[in-house]
Amino acid sequence: MDAAPHETVDTDVLVIGAGGAGMRGAIAAAGAGARVLVVCKSLLGKAHTVMAEGGMAAALANVAHLDSWEAHFADTMKGGKLLSSWRMALIHAREAPDRVLELERWGAVFDRTATGHIHQRPFGAHTYPRLAHIGDRTGLELIRSLQDRLVHTERVDVHMEVTVAGLLTREDRVVGAVAYRRADGALVVYRARAVLLATGGAGRIYRITSNSWECTGDGTALAYEIGAQLQDCEMVQFHPTGMVWPPGVRGILVTEGVRGEGGVLRNKDGERFMERYDHDRMELSSRDVVARAINAEVLAGRGTPHGGAYLDITHRSADYIRRKLPSMHEQFLKLARVDITKEPMEVAPTIHYFMGGVRVNADTGASTVPGLFAAGEVASGLHGANRLGGNSLSDLLVFGKRAGEAAAAFAADHGPADVDAAQVGDVVERLVGPLTRPHGESPYQLQGELQDACTRHAPIIRDEATLREGLEKVLELRDRAERCGTGGPVGRAFNPGWHTAQDLRSMLVNAEALFRCALERRESRGAHARSDHPKLDARLAQVNLVVQRSEGGMAVTQVENEPVPYDLTEVISQSFQRYTPEEMS
């Protein structure tokens, strides 16, 4: 098919996504001399990063002077159940402090210690108080600081409310993307020398999630479709504390900062049950452990009336709570009519983060397709089988910068390449397909069924039979999605039915990868718990599950990862952070 009428825009580095990683990457690429174009699905500054609450982990050692990059590295590796890329964990632990201080020099403000340094808050599975924060809206602070920096950076342009439908390749190298503007549906072809994916995770494939609508796993799907490798897609984090009641707010995040500030979890009998699951770390155990503990309490009949646990911070003064957790106070007061200074919150696990994603080079964020880079939640490696709270915001800055610089360097080494009109035509044909099927199935219906399938068949505790059923359901939905319409009207101007049909494609790739990997990993590790394989399999700590497109469809293979060097295994084994009883089993 010939290319349909479209605009063409040239740039050196195309950044897809304008959350923390995308903006940091764009600033870095422009700083390295590249012309940069950022495209994002929403308005600038609305990315899912704004919802991050608790803080940014960095071993600044302002509060606990014993803290060090070694301790942060060891915590990250242990929290990730040794599946993390040691190289990424090392880079992250070493560079996070510089990225936090740099952000401050760009205008970000953080809460302070008595001596005027950046204050740091304790968080789950971090040995020392380590999270730089401002109240409970650190993500917003990060986004706004980067946004202000970005719009005053030379050689950077931003195209808001643009959705990328497909990447273009030439001789196996990425050369651009096909996209459409949401406002008027106009098609745009971006010709770029390098592409940086910073599209975040795919939390919307679940019904109960803390994620915003945008988190449909677009980058993972775009990369997969041009042959890039993904990895560890079974590793999906349930945040232990999402809102439970009323139903309209189910899944909205309750920051781990509540527990960091001393909040305790109790079951309906008033028992502080974490004592039985992780005696040492209690509420500040790693997220996988706390989420499973709440799940187990509910299954044992000790849950709250709406199927969760109580999270209680009322022992802190009302003034302290309002100062340290202002948005939590407001959120519960307004949405649940609960005053958290006087009553406990009801909480239950909610889908929060995808540790899996595009397989990247630890130093540069380069994917396995030349010219294609990834950073932030869309990339995989740093968090292994379980992400520690606070490690995501620092991940965005550390690897956003590195990937941006690497993309700029790649662009400098490679001339512009013409895009293939036939490829553009194929993407456009697929993209406008739903507009030609006014009587096709509703994408909202399919999206709802997909969310139900993931919620039901890939829950906190999984098993072979349930996962198989889930995979079959996803494959059935994939076939139906090929023929879906917009749900009705077929106008191009800001038509959410059409937009949802696009999102659905990405969501299906992510869901299929999730089920296939979850079936393949026959052990319980971190976020991936199998009732039919309840124990850790030591051998599988060295194995990443790699997903790649093949002639027969999606293929999953076991790939040995690079072993941790001896000196770093010493760092890990000598750290104070202990494993939980269940991890040692």
Added chain:
Amino acid sequence: MVTRVDVSIWRGDAGGGELVTYSVPVREGMVVLDAVLWIQANMAPDLAVRWNCKAAKCGSCSAEIDGFPRLMCKSPVSDYGERLTVRPMRTFPVIRDLVTDVSWNYEVNRRVAPFTPSREDAESSTPWRMQQEDVDRVAEFRKCIECFLCQNVCHVLRDHDRKDAFWGPRTMIRIASLEMHPKDTLDRRPLVRAEAGVGMCNITKCCTEVCPEHIHITDNAIIPLKERMADEWFDPIRWAARRLRRRPTREGGAAAPRPRPPARD
């Protein structure tokens, strides 16, 4: 308890439109955004609406509910009885249905000179120190989620359409957050007085009333900016001092003018 609610939504585009009413089943704790998304999924798949987080943290779902500017994700349906009306923000051009063109806000924001620390601070290799009370002063402004409800309700922009003369409360918040930042050294008062037009605000406090983040926009940002400006331009002693130092000196010192923001087109 009401089991259904009639939601009338303005449907249309720049060429015009009308209210369309949908009957929506109510469930406990439902907010207006839930109702709009239910309509989208079940009755009107092309109903255009912006939203992201559904947790009052991103400021995307601004609209006028029964005439009052609000975030839809933060407005319980139960506050409205058996029927409610949702319209797009009136101050900005409509793109489609509830989606408006808010790009002007981004344009004026870009014209505010960015955070500028002193050269000494910028070049020092030791971490900065600040006091919590200094941080607290700007932290209020930095809570802003850019929902633009204050811009929407500001009568200078809404009723008089003077976007050419006044940059609106959101921009004043942004300027205040920079001016009061403990490490910022730039003087944006000339900008506040001239292009940003703080004098246009006559302190009706409508912006403060609609702010979902409860920022005291008028009292803590706009009035202090007005005072700083008045000190500079209308204080007779400073006026005289300014006459005496017409020619800027290179030596610096206490009497030297603070650097002006770079000109921007």
